[in-house]
Amino acid sequence: MRAQGRAPTTDGAASATDTRNALDLAARPLGGFEAATAGFTLFAAPLSRVLDVELSALEAQGRGQIVSSPRVVTADRVKAIVEQGSELPYQAKVGNGVSGVQFRRATLKLEVEPQITPDGRVVLDLDVTKDSIGEPTAAGPAIHTKHVQTRVEVENGGTVAIGGIYEQLNRDDVTRVPLLGKIPVLGALFRHRARRDQRSELVVFITPTVVGTQCETSGAGDAEAGKRGPEAGGAGSTRQPLCQ
Numbered sequence: 001m002r003a004q005g006r007a008p009t010t011d012g013a014a015s016a017t018d019t020r021n022a023l024d025l026a027a028r029p030l031g032g033f034e035a036a037t038a039g040f041t042l043f044a045a046p047l048s049r050v051l052d053v054e055l056s057a058l059e060a061q062g063r064g065q066i067v068s069s070p071r072v073v074t075a076d077r078v079k080a081i082v083e084q085g086s087e088l089p090y091q092a093k094v095g096n097g098v099s100g101v102q103f104r105r106a107t108l109k110l111e112v113e114p115q116i117t118p119d120g121r122v123v124l125d126l127d128v129t130k131d132s133i134g135e136p137t138a139a140g141p142a143i144h145t146k147h148v149q150t151r152v153e154v155e156n157g158g159t160v161a162i163g164g165i166y167e168q169l170n171r172d173d174v175t176r177v178p179l180l181g182k183i184p185v186l187g188a189l190f191r192h193r194a195r196r197d198q199r200s201e202l203v204v205f206i207t208p209t210v211v212g213t214q215c216e217t218s219g220a221g222d223a224e225a226g227k228r229g230p231e232a233g234g235a236g237s238t239r240q241p242l243c244q
Contacts, residue, residue, distance in 0.1 A: 051159055051205065067202075068108055073211070079113040085131060090140025106131040106143050114208055122208040123153045128162060130202050146202065159207045171196045 058064035074080035085107025094100040111127040127149045134142030146167070154160045176182070177190040 051207075055205070070110070072112075074112075074114065076114060076116050079111060079125075081109070081111050083107050083109040085109075088133065088141055088143070092139070104140075104143060106133055110204070110206075112206065116210060117153070120210070121153055121155050122210065123151065124160065124206065124208060125151050126162065126204075126206065128204050132167070148204075154208060156208070156210045159205055161203055161205050163201055163203045167200045167202070168198075 055064070055066060059066055068084055070082040070084070072080045072082050085105055087103040087105050089101050089103055091099050092102045094102075107129070108131070109127075109129040113125040115123040115125075117123060128147070130146045132144045132146075134144045136142075148162055150162065152160050152162075173194045173196060175192045175194075176187070180190040181187050183190070
């Protein structure tokens, strides 16, 4: 199985959703698990093929940015982990009052465990973590963490888009003329203050694709090969598995 993810961020610009290409659905409860609470959108397999084009168009228009585009191959019911980021140093006590430098990770991390159903669909256990560097402290920079964990079922080749991870940025920028901008009262004439409010949302797109073949070595197949005799499989040869 190949799980392929994209994580674009949007800058909050108003946009219209084409209801012909996207369908908002609630997660289907599976095995006693409740439906996912994080908002997500399911795309059918034919629509997933044009998803890369749509994301590239958003990035070209300045309305989004593709943060990462990892690909990973894993087996059925085997967890795969994709992680990208950096390690930040901070001061910590290591014992007897002695302080030392240790490191903490600030990463974009995706954990996915797929399960292929008998009808060819894929159940995904997803765990997405997005860390960002925060304000500096005496011990080191703070780390802001955003986390989404859910389970969803999607068709082979379809795409699930998980959202709901928002980030609010409020910043005051001040530009001024050197020396003149610091003059009391009159300095306001030589200063410019701008407030920047930006809201972004992290959206993770995951497209599971079943690769390879599914083989079976049934007793019925062995019996059929025996009926055909040596001409079918060769005298003394071992029958190869029947593959779909």
